[in-house]
Amino acid sequence: MSDKIKVGIVDDHPLLRQGVAATLGRVEDFEVVEQGGCADEAREISARCQPDVLLMDVNMPGDTFAAVRAISKAQPKVKVLMLTVSESEDDAYSALEGGAQGYVLKGVSGPELIQAIRTVAKGETFITPALATRLLSNFRKHQTEQRGVDLTHREEQIIREVANGLTNREVAAKLGLSEKTVKYYMTNVMQKLHARNRVEAVAAVRRYWESHKTWTVGIGAP
Incomplete structure (x- = not known):
């Protein structure tokens, strides 16, 4: 059994997609298994290739967030990591609520992207730090019970x-x-x-x- 982290890449910009694939291909414990360019292809790749981590853009043909939800439900072992230029909090909320494990901006460096993929592959969450700060301070989607938080x-x-x-x-x-x-x-x-x-x-x-x-x-x- 291979110990490599299998990665799928879905982005409608071929040059960017190929650049990311080339970067990850140089990492010894990574294996890029498939590439695609739209939300439907993200779902197909998830089902067919079962990558450990699926990189997905937010803005590409098809309903990206519906694809994230479908993948999270049908292939829970596939960890979705959004890789996008969108700094929209609504986009980040929609992705995370849909089941994405991470949200990274495309200005990220190669080493930071590699770290994000490894973190998400372990089942943990990774969000670009500056964006995470905003999300943590403004998150309003899930209300904590007003009677108190019953923690030890x-x-x-x-x-x-x-x-x-x-x-x-x-x-x-x-x-x-x-x-x-x-x-x-x-x-x-x-x-x-x-x-x-x-x-x-x-x-x-x-x-x-x-x-x-x-x-x-x-x-x-x-």
């Missing part, structure tokens, strides 16, 4: 560190936990916040902290 002390501790920009590994090192334990707690937090990913979870707690003077912590094991 340890869950609150971990989400606060994640909100400060730390990765699971960095949180684990800081709190003296295993990375697997941190991931377990983050899964619990996302379920309680009805969040699909880390971005939504952090946005929810940030919004809650801003609108409430106190934090309601449930009674439970740390």
Whole structure:
């Protein structure tokens, strides 16, 4: 079995698509399995090739967000990473709500794109930092229950560190936990916040902290 990360690329600009493919083709543990130029081809490539990560543009022929939703539902193992010039928050929200694991702007450098692909392939979320800051402060799509967020002390501790920009590994090192334990707690937090990913979870707690003077912590094991 190959340990390579299989990548699909869907963009309606052939030169850009070929450039990205050439860049990724030089990475030892990457394999570009297929390319396409529209939303329908993204769905077809996802079903036929089952790439680990599917790079998709936002603005291309077809309903891109419907394709993201369809891929997320039909091929959940395929991680969608948007690679686009669009800095629209609505586009980013639509992509993330549809099931995309990441959102990266096309001005990204080669090493940053490689990092984004590796992050998404592991099931984590990656968003261009400057855009992520705006999304976290303005996210309004998922409302946290007004009666309080029923988190344990340890869950609150971990989400606060994640909100400060730390990765699971960095949180684990800081709190003296295993990375697997941190991931377990983050899964619990996302379920309680009805969040699909880390971005939504952090946005929810940030919004809650801003609108409430106190934090309601449930009674439970740390």
